[in-house]
Amino acid sequence: MGQxxxxxITGGGSGIGRAAALHFAEAGWFVGVADINVAGMDETLGAIAGEAKWAGHLDVRDRAAWDESLAAFAAAAGGRIDVLVNNAGIGTGGSLSELDPExxxxxxxxxxxxxxxxAQAAYPYLKASAPRSAMVNIASAAGIAGSAGMSVYCATKFGVRAVSESLDAEWAPDRITVASVCPGFIETPLLNGTGNRKSNEQIRDRVRAAGLEISPVEHVAQAIWDAVHGDKLDYFVGPTSRRMAFAKRWMPGKVRKQLRASSGPLGR
Known part of the structure; x- marks a missing residue:
């Protein structure tokens, strides 16, 4: 039996990160969760049976902290890291003219x-554990098409997909799997936010008013599992994400017209 x-998993204190942690733990993996939400991480670990688990505080904006967290996790996991899930993220919405620079x-x-x-910090570990190693980046349906009131968030999620595509090519000689997962609207705490400081309306309420579906977070966990074990670059989760990916590819003019006539948000 192998090691x-x-x-x-970053952002492992809630939502997609927690669901992914539980999914992989049930499959017998050693699971590490990192977050700035210590209480949330404790809840995640509490839901995982056994001792094959680890948690650590990590602000993903701190490059040095990445090295420290990955080294600590690798030591706890027997000296190796097979998969990194870049999941930590926040929502930001509203007119660009109204957003604070901060x-x-x-x-x-x-x-x-x-x-x-x-990606930079995890590369040496993933290279060492290849060819079955993987990095899965959580993007969004907002990384497929840019909608009004979502310029900054869409920029980050388009960027996540671009990073994934670039590293898919860059890391191919090292036989590291790279993929992006693009959820539509998923049942996570992100839907409870307002998008920006000048709005009192929850994202969840705007999604429901637009008649759009909200998918179970477990669907994203399954997509992450599929990405780790598959060979595709993009995994679209939920009807909104799949419809948008199809339409953007085959009917870009129609998508543009719809987006110019609408100000609704597009995902995650």
Missing amino acids: QRSIF EIDRCLDINLKGVLYG
């Missing part, structure tokens, strides 16, 4: 720079 495989910087730093820092 137990290990997975490091809101813009925070979204870019967490959602995009955090992914780049994670």
Whole structure:
């Protein structure tokens, strides 16, 4: 029997990160969760039976902290890391003209720079555990088409997909699997946010008013599992994400017309 495989998940204190942690733990993996939400991480670990688990505080904007967290996790997991899931992210919405510069910087730093820092820090571990190693980046349907009131968030999620595509090519000689997962609207705490400081309306309420579906978070966990074990670059989760990917590819003019006539958000 081979060595137990290990997975490091950012944003593991809730939502997609927690669901992925539980999914892989049930399959017998050694699971590590990192977050700034210590209480949330404790809840995640509490839901995992046995001792094959680890948690650590990590602000993904801190490049040095990445090295420290991955080294600590690798030591706990028997000296190796097989999979990194770059999941930590925040939502930012509203007219660009109304966003505070700090809101813009925070979204870019967490959602995009955090992914780049994670990839850079994890590379030596993933190279060492190849060819079955993988990095899965959580993007969004907002990384498929840019909608009004979502410019900063869409920029980060388009960027996450671009990073994935670039590293899929860059890391191919090392036989590291790279993929992006693009959820539509998923039942996570992100839906309880308002998008920006000047809005009191929850994202969840806007999604329901638009008649769009909200998919179970377990569907994203399954997509992450599929990405680790598959060979596709993009995994679209939920009807909104799949419809948008299809339409953007085959009917780009129609998508543009619809987006110009609408101001609704597009995902995660």
